[in-house]
Amino acid sequence: MKDLKACVATSRQWKGTEAAAELWSKIKKGAPNPKFILLFATIDYKDEFKDILSDLTLEFKNTMLVGGTVAGFINQDGCYTRGVTALAVDYPNMDVVVGIGNNTKRSPEKAGSECAKQIKEGLKSSKWKNGFIFSFISGMEIPKMPGMEGGVIKSGTITKLVKGGMKISQFLMQKSVGREEDVLDQIVKELPDFGMIHGSTIDNLKMGKNYQFCGAEILTNAVVCLGIRSDMSFDSDFGSGAKANTKFNITEISKNNQIVSKINGQSAPSEFARLLKKPVDLLFDGKYYSKRFPYFPCGMFQDDRLLLRAFGLVMSDSMLSMSKMHAGDIFTVSITGKDMIESVKTTLSSIGGKPDFGLGVECAIRLMTLGPNIEKERDSMKAFLKERPFLVIYVSGEGVKKPNHEYFYMNESFAMTLFRR
């Protein structure tokens, strides 16, 4: 069996040059000549990205590097919401290429297509059978508008302003929902036989600005993918711990399938509150909405798998879902912190096997909800993977795909891919 070297490194140094030096020295010990590095940083380091990327790419000249900003991460070293982390892999039976697409919020189809074509072209001569993509796309960025504090807009006038303004801001400033699924649709169309794990980049959950990395480049509103062909096998699964409850119908929704105006023929916010058997004031509480909404997402089934959709914003007459709603039955969903933690164990068990390393993506909403209890998730990861390196990043939209299957796109979920020779 060929020698595979994988390591995960962490730095908590504040200065970019020092963080890069610490990562570099740890990677040199674990995977001295990595074929690829996945690099993630919290937004605290936005003034240091340039130094971190240029120093690392100078040290690892022949290494492909992609990544972006995350709300936090878990690895063998600990749980962090401030720091920089890298997963580095060296394996001889592997070809690696990167792809980039720009303007994901303005032209997601074009961005996805461009990115996928670069990967397809780059790997066309590869002799290895198994294709896999690590995908990172710029997540939602909400323009700062008055009356939007706390995720609740009560005023009908401001609601109209926000809905109209978001279309303009999406085109002009690329401040809007991430449109990740529109990007991914193109990628999987070009590369149907590839597996995939996807995370949408995010800041510290303020939904202000997030960044993507490719080599020494710092990008915004981009898709960055690392494509591999290898004889390594991989397996992915996901879970949320949620349970579907009451079925309902979305009777009016925006063209992009994300702003829900009517549920069961009634105004969405009040009908949703009724279905939850909660007072409508629960939804319209600007002070507590952002703390409460993770506990009442909605869900829909795809191939018998429950996919969650969180309503990140509630307006006077509608609710904004963080991802697209699919046609078909929709359900209210219940989820507890305990179920969230348990879902990590369940997901790992369902993948099984003895991996060489693992990469997970988890919704930053779960990080926000669980806080320091994510330590319990780390315990599950360590118990399963033992000494083998793993990295879980906190993102704003998660996706997994098996080769020659449709992809699953979720919010409020945990997804993992385990790799083995």
Added chain:
Amino acid sequence: MGRNEEIRAVLEDLLKMEDVQACLLTGRQTGTITPGRGTKLKNLVLWKLIMDSSHKLFPVIEDFYVYGLKRLYFELGDYEVIMTFLDQFTALLVVIPSLVNRGLVEVEIENSKRTIKEIIGRQK
């Protein structure tokens, strides 16, 4: 570096986080230790009150600690104060604005608490 200096460095790191407005360590054996650059709170009278009175909570904390008290949260106007306990005599106190994502900050509060516990443990 002395114990207090090491603890101060940990508090400085915590204070560098965008959402942390103020932090301190208070305890019977440590006294009150604050970061070198003080506080980001604009209301210094409030900060002085928090610094001067946090130790007054300990008689209550000590009673509840045996029952597994881990954290205290209280809302104070536009702020939230989080107290987490290293032991029944020592607490890390952090002030954040009330609408921020507390979960993210709490992860780093736990990391800071762990580091400070190690520092205090080493010096015994």
